[in-house]
Amino acid sequence: METAIKPFSIRDVEINPPLILSPMAGVTDISFRRLLKRRGGVGLTVSEFISVEGLTRNNPKSKRQMRFFEEERPFAVQIFGGQAERMAMAAEMAEEVGADILDVNCGCPAPKVVKHGGGSGLLRDYTRLEAILKEIKKRIRIPLTIKIRAGYYDNNINAVETAKLAEACGVEHIALHGRTKEQGYKGLANWDLVRQIKETVSVPVSGSGDVVNVEGAFARWRETRCDGILIGRGAMANPWIFRQVEDAIHGREIFQPSLEEKRAVLHEYFDMLREDMPEMAAIGKMKQLAGQFTRGLKGGALFRQAVYHSHSVDEVLNRISEYFEAMEAGRPYYGEGRPADVGEEAPVLDSCEAATVNS
Ligand SMILES: Cc1cc2nc3c(=O)[nH]c(=O)nc-3n(C[C@H](O)[C@H](O)[C@H](O)COP(=O)(O)O)c2cc1C
Structure with missing residues (x-):
């Protein structure tokens, strides 16, 4: 098909192939991730989003959510919350359990999360976002990444500004799900924003939203020149989707289960x-x-x-x-x-x- 699609690195962590199993709360637990990793083609696995309130107050469920298998590596722990100190403590815990990457959730639209300033709430509170990213950055050695949405409000798309701010705070990979918080899961993800971010920042950039087959993945790469592609819901319907995209990257016949x-x-x-x-x-x-x-x-x-x-x-x-x-x-x-x-x-x-x- 095409040969321009190649692995990329988040500092020294190689994402090969450049395909990420998108974090999905309630879905991408340790069993689902292992199932998918075994099918092939997954370059990075990410935990479900984990509450820093739970982690730092010793909630057993939150702790369980940080478990992973060695065979999953590279593996990122994603955390959510609104308090810089708690976020940094949770980030240290993720580093201690051996995660390769620490990811901050800036996309969750749930009222319970947003109310406390976390998730997509961070997209409308740059002071808080900056404080969180800087505090985490001081406290961990593994790479810090973020996953954002297009913006909080439909009439204020600020993904490019958020990406610039994140880069300035030392974030080393930006993943964009091109829908706003207000939009939820309606409509289609705006991949042009992925292109704009890629053209603006120098850290690697990946896109998320609505990729459900090989053709879709290649089209998004072609249009945006992004580094990586995240696949979430498409992997529930087709656990072989990563392997199929990898087959296409290498010009092999596409695996059909x-x-x-x-x-x-x-x-x-x-x-x-x-x-x-x-x-x-x-x-x-x-x-x-x-x-x-x-x-x-x-x-x-x-x-x-x-x-x-x-x-x-x-x-x-x-x-x-x-x-x-x-x-x-x-x-x-x-x-x-x-x-x-x-x-x-x-x-x-x-x-x-x-x-x-x-x-
Ligand atoms: C059930 C479900 C749970 C999700 N949980 C998370 C999450 O914990 N963290 C996160 O960053 N995104 C989460 N998302 C968003 C996905 O990672 C992804 O960005 C979004 O679904 C669009 O990609 P897709 O069309 O490939 O699914 C979730 C999505 C779904 C459907």
């Missing part, structure tokens, strides 16, 4: 979840992935519904087997004999809000 591989990935994920959390929580997460993963697959809606109605590990496993057996035999899938009430399925989280528990 077989039905067997799709079935295996659901089992692998479920096994990891059950090792890591109580059964009901694992079933809940499984519903979430099964919902995204089978979008567009034949019989996918009925399968999602069947998994959604499962209440035990065995039920989930049986539904997976039945669905894939039907697909492999070329038979239609009828769920568990239920009528096709396909409207009901596991809710898809559409913001960091749903997973915000510690702030």
Whole structure:
């Protein structure tokens, strides 16, 4: 396809391939990241956003969110909060547990987060943002990065100014999700802002938003000349997307997973979840992935519904087997004999809000 796309470095941390698994609260936990990393093509993994209030007050959930596997490296911990001292303390903790990069969340639109000055709230309070970045910078040796939105208000797009300020404070990589806080997840991400930031600052710049296939990734690279691409929701629907983009970068035939591989990935994920959390929580997460993963697959809606109605590990496993057996035999899938009430399925989280528990 094209050869201009190459690895980049955040100081001495090489991002190769230049593809980042976008942080998603409630989704990109240690199991999901490992699942994705094993599929190939992920150049950087990032934790879910972690509350600095939780971390610095010894909240066990926040601490658990900092765990990672060696095989995930390079690995970034993303933190959120509004107090410089707490942010710096949490950054030190991330460095101590061995994270390669510390990332500051300047994008979360959840009221609970914004109210305390954190997340996208920082996009309308440069004094606070500057104080936070400078304090963190003094206290850690690993690279400091940020993930921002286009702006807080729709009528005040300030991503380029935010990027300049961040660079001046010593930030070494800027990722932009080109929607405003007000916009939430509506409409499309503005990638022209990624181009503008890339033309303005000298640190590496990556873009986020709406990349769901190889063509989309290449188009965004071509248009913006950015260094890296983040993929979030697209990876839930297609865990092989990173490998596919990497194949295209190297001019290889693009990997297409077989039905067997799709079935295996659901089992692998479920096994990891059950090792890591109580059964009901694992079933809940499984519903979430099964919902995204089978979008567009034949019989996918009925399968999602069947998994959604499962209440035990065995039920989930049986539904997976039945669905894939039907697909492999070329038979239609009828769920568990239920009528096709396909409207009901596991809710898809559409913001960091749903997973915000510690702030
Ligand atoms: C469920 C969900 C949770 C998210 N949580 C975070 C988060 O914790 N930190 C963050 O920086 N962005 C978060 N985001 C934003 C994504 O990282 C990404 O920028 C956005 O979804 C656009 O990219 P996509 O179209 O590839 O998903 C979240 C998005 C979703 C859908």
